[in-house]
Amino acid sequence: MDLKIYKDKKEVAEQFSNYLVDQLKDKESFHMALSGGSTPKIVFDVLADNFADKVDWNKVHFYWGDERCVPPSDDESNYKMTVEHLFSKIEVPKANIHRILGEKSPTDEAIRYANLLEINMDRVEEVPQFDLVILGMGDDGHTASIFPHEIELWDAEDHCVVATHPDSGQKRVSINGKVINTAKEVAFLVTGASKAEKVEAVVEKTEGSEAYPASLVNPSSxxxxxxxxxxxxxxxx
Known part of the structure; x- marks a missing residue:
């Protein structure tokens, strides 16, 4: 585990962007899963502002680790946020953007997206392998859309699962733990004092931390x- 600590959210976004662009070097193609949230939003702004014409976006394929089951025009949509802060500002082929169809039946979409991942990427022991999975972590220790009350979804048979937000009841489609842990690289982007308690628990493996899905992130790479x-x-x- 490599811990990189920076002054504030903006510096995290800048340093992560540099790390990402470094990852892309010398790659024929690069498949990565994006995250929603306030920190990725700033990352997308930095990428658009600083790297729009410095990266060959033709070789980058974009996916999502999770998506809320809302239409792509909804303000809750992770896809919409990425379009506004990144895709609208860079030259990326439409064919390289593989969104989770939040407006479709969640169960059907989880199956479709799992199949898409299998078709598009190399597999390790039948599990699709991303070059990079970007994760956030909630104040409750959830990551992707695997929440503590449904932690069993982490080990689900299917590559993609239908999760339910514990408070709103909103349905979400999420990749499972096997897909996360099969990735060549996994990067957490976590900012803000409200996350400090769970960061301590997950990183230092304090007693009871295994109840938090983020503590199960342990890529085999x-x-x-x-x-x-x-x-x-x-x-x-």
Whole structure:
């Protein structure tokens, strides 16, 4: 586990963007799963502002680790946020954008998306392998859309699962733990003081931390990087 701690959310976004562009070098094609949330939003802004014409976006294929079951025009949509902050500002082929169809039946879409991942990517022991999975973490220790009350979805047979938000009841489609842990690289983007308690629990493996889905992120490649701001890292030893 590689911990990278920066001053604030903006510096996290800038440093992560540099890391990502470095990952893309010398790659024929690159398949990555995006995350929603406030930190990725700033990352997308940095990529659009600083790297729009410095990266060959033709070789980058974009997916999502999870998506809310809403239409792509809805403000809740992770896809919509990515279009507004990144895709509308860079030259990326439409064929390289593989969105989760949040407006479709969640069960059907989980099956379709799992099949898409199988077709588009190399597999390791039948599990599709991303070059990079970007993850956030909620105040409750959830990651992707695997929440503590449904932690069993982490080990689901299917590559994609239908999850339910514990408070709103909103349905979401999410990749499962096997897909996350099969990725060549996994990067957490976690910022803000509200995350500090769970960051401490997950990173330092404190008692009871295994109840948090984020604690189950352990890629078999060994390549796990945490990008934290000082507020999120404030309780680390």
């Amino acid at each position: 060994g390549n796990l990087v945490w990008f934290l701001d000082e507020a999120a890292a404030s309780l680390l030893k």
